[in-house]
Amino acid sequence: MNSILTACSDGDGPERKIQFLHGTTTLAFKFQHGVIVAVDSRATAGAYIASQTVKKVIEINPYLLGTMAGGAADCSFWERLLARQCRVYELRNKERISVAAASKLLANMVYQYKGMGLSMGTMVCGWDKTGPGLYYVDSEGNRVCGDLFAVGSGSMYAYGIVDSGLKQKDLTVEEACDLGCRAIYQATYRDAYSGGQVNLYHVHSEGWNRVSQSDVLMLHQQYQAEKA
Amino acid sequence: MAARYDRAITVFSPDGHLFQVEYAQEAVKKGSTAVGIRGKDIVVLGVEKKSVAKLQEERTVRKICTLDDHVCMAFAGLTADARIVINRARVECQSHRLTVEDPVTVEYITRHIATLKQRYTQSNGRRPFGISALIVGFDCDGTPRLYQTDPSGTYHAWKANAIGRSAKTVREFLEKNYTDEAIATDNESIKLAIKALLEVVQSGGKNIELAVIRRNQPLKLLESKEIETLVTEIEKEKEDEAEKKKQKKST
Numbered sequence: 001m002n003s004i005l006t007a008c009s010d011g012d013g014p015e016r017k018i019q020f021l022h023g024t025t026t027l028a029f030k031f032q033h034g035v036i037v038a039v040d041s042r043a044t045a046g047a048y049i050a051s052q053t054v055k056k057v058i059e060i061n062p063y064l065l066g067t068m069a070g071g072a073a074d075c076s077f078w079e080r081l082l083a084r085q086c087r088v089y090e091l092r093n094k095e096r097i098s099v100a101a102a103s104k105l106l107a108n109m110v111y112q113y114k115g116m117g118l119s120m121g122t123m124v125c126g127w128d129k130t131g132p133g134l135y136y137v138d139s140e141g142n143r144v145c146g147d148l149f150a151v152g153s154g155s156m157y158a159y160g161i162v163d164s165g166l167k168q169k170d171l172t173v174e175e176a177c178d179l180g181c182r183a184i185y186q187a188t189y190r191d192a193y194s195g196g197q198v199n200l201y202h203v204h205s206e207g208w209n210r211v212s213q214s215d216v217l218m219l220h221q222q223y224q225a226e227k228a
Numbered sequence: 229m230a231a232r233y234d235r236a237i238t239v240f241s242p243d244g245h246l247f248q249v250e251y252a253q254e255a256v257k258k259g260s261t262a263v264g265i266r267g268k269d270i271v272v273l274g275v276e277k278k279s280v281a282k283l284q285e286e287r288t289v290r291k292i293c294t295l296d297d298h299v300c301m302a303f304a305g306l307t308a309d310a311r312i313v314i315n316r317a318r319v320e321c322q323s324h325r326l327t328v329e330d331p332v333t334v335e336y337i338t339r340h341i342a343t344l345k346q347r348y349t350q351s352n353g354r355r356p357f358g359i360s361a362l363i364v365g366f367d368c369d370g371t372p373r374l375y376q377t378d379p380s381g382t383y384h385a386w387k388a389n390a391i392g393r394s395a396k397t398v399r400e401f402l403e404k405n406y407t408d409e410a411i412a413t414d415n416e417s418i419k420l421a422i423k424a425l426l427e428v429v430q431s432g433g434k435n436i437e438l439a440v441i442r443r444n445q446p447l448k449l450l451e452s453k454e455i456e457t458l459v460t461e462i463e464k465e466k467e468d469e470a471e472k473k474k475q476k477k478s479t
Contacts, residue, residue: 093336101328108327 023193025154026056026067027183028123028134029162030147031176032169034204035125035132037065038180040154040188040216041196043072052196061086063207064102064126069151070119074139078120082106099126099133100145107143114141121151127205154187154194161186173202177211185219238349238356248356249349252305252379255358259304261392262291263424264362265406266374267417270442271364273302274421276392276429277437292439292449296321299334299365300439300447304392305379306358313357317341334365334373338383346381356380360391366443388420394428401427414442418450422458433459 023044028037039056042049056068058079064086068075085105089097097105103124110118118139126133136142136149148166150158161183171179177200184198198219200211238248260276275291291307294300295317303310320340324332341361349356356379363375376391377383388406390398401424411417422436429435436459438450 092339093333098328098330101330104327104329 022070022119022121022152023191024056024069024152025150025158025184025187025191025194026069026123026152027150027155027158027162027180027187028067028125028148029166029176029180030132030134031166031171033171033173033176034127034202035134036176036180037067037123037125037201037203037208038184039067039199040152040184040194041199042188042194044193049195054196055199057199057201059208060102060124060126063096063128063203064099064124065201065203065208066106066125067123067151069121070139074118074120075122078106078110078118079122081109096128098128098130099124099135100128100130102126103133103135103137103143107137107141110137110139111141114139123149123151125203125208127203127207132203150183150187152187152194154184154191157187157190158183177202181212181214181219182223185216185223188216189220236350236352237354238351246349246380249380252356252358253360256305256360256379256391257393257395259306259359259392260291261390261394261398261425261428262302262304262362263388263390263398263402263421264302264364264374264376264386265388265402265411265417265421265424266364266372266386267411267414269372270414270417270440271366271372271374272417272421272438272440273300273362273364274425274436274438275302276425277435279435292437292447294447295337295363296325296331296365297446298331298441298444299337299363300441301361301363302439303359303361304395305360309357310359310361313341313344313359313361316344331368333367334363334375335367335385338363338375338377342377342381342383344381345377345379349379349381362389362391365441370443372443388424390424397428398424414440419458419462422455423462426459426462 024040026039028035037057041052041054041056043051043054058066058068058076060066060079060083066079082105086097086102120139122137124135124137134146136144148162162179165179180200181198188194195216198214201208202211238246241247260278262275265272273292280286292300292302293314317337321332321337345357348354358379360378366372374386375383376386376389388402410420425436433456436455438455439447441447
């Protein structure tokens with residue numbers, strides 16, 4: 001699901017379309033106190049850095065977050081549409097929508113456009129009556145439940161940090177936030193297409209809150225100082 | 229020929245009535261009685277079984293149907309209309325499981341059925357469904373529920389209710405006898421349902437069909453033997469009561 005190169009043959013000709021994972025690093029993982037969502041903020045158009053201050057976490061509603069990887073327009077449009085559906089569900093059924101249902105609605109919406117060129121790899125994160133919820137949904141029609149996802153060109157570097165950091169069970173909120181931050185920082189260090197700031201969110205039983213926004217260069221100096 | 233179907237059948241009368249809907253409610257009043265009781269850990273549905281012709285297979289005449297593992301309904305009125313509504317409700321229960329990854333709540337499926345019925349009171353060339361339904365079941369959190377819908381598309385939650393022929397008599401009986409004691413145990417709730425039906429059913433236990441749902445268990449249809457046992461219990465209780473009253477009078 002997260003292969004670095006996805007090759008697909010173009011019907012008749014020997015030409016193959018090689019699709020790079022889109023320039024970004026987004027990360028989310030569950031732990032005992034909820035879900036940590038960490039993203040970078042760089043937008044690239046080829047080798048040109050279009051922006052260093054993109055908001056890649058979309059606030060669907062006070063207890064659901066979505067991340068953005070792939071086409072920015074596709075992600076923000078469909079997630080805003082999802083927010084509308086979630087609100088209608090809440091009004092009709094007098095209770096919050098579950099993370100499973102919200103991610104299913106999104107997956108079904110984009111599946112109708114499969115093959116038409118949508119580009120979206122998002123993680124739907126939230127807390128419902130069954131506890132913390134984390135789903136990966138993309139424009140290919142994948143929808144997977146999991147405890148840890150990293151999406152984007154820098155995802156491999158982020159996985160390395162989080163996989164080793166999650167070995168110890170029972171992280172505190174601070175430790176988990178630090179882990180998320182560090183993972184994105186390492187990804188921005190090595191991946192040219194990720195950078196800018198690390199935006200960190202924590203989803204808990206009362207909803208989500210924005211923990212921090214740290215510039216990657218400041219983090220670099222901080223971590224270098226710690227090493228010394 | 230499309231012109232034939234673009235006029236609504238259900239239109240307002242000068243004094244604000246929808247006559248087709250009211251006629252549909254009359255059709256419901258002609259159907260055989262159904263009663264629903266919401267207990268503490270059990271929900272009970274009882275229907276008056278119409279006497280079956282000699283050559284007819286009894287099994288094919290069923291007025292209590294499951295909509296999903298945890299929801300079932302009984303109806304009063306046109307059987308053919310009920311079949312359509314039940315089919316749509318069953319499909320919706322599964323669609324809900326697919327899109328929301330959760331079983332329906334009793335309120336949700338009732339709302340769906342009621343919305344369906346309302347649509348047919350406001351469409352071209354269609355008449356309303358001639359059925360009232362009693363929908364019972366348990367929600368995910370274990371709360372028992374009983375809802376009633378009628379041909380106009382309204383729905384309400386009830387503690388106990390009756391529909392069909394002589395529904396008024398049964399409802400009055402329930403209003404007098406539905407107490408916390410009466411539904412204290414599962415058995416008592418079942419007996420209350422039978423007592424309510426015995427008020428209007430002619431020949432006793434043979435013409436009663438009873439079904440129960442207990443929390444986290446599927447629908448269970450009671451066998452005629454079980455019903456007979458309960459009917460004899462009820463009759464004995466009545467005799468004991470009558471005896472006690474006589475003794476009180478004489479002393």
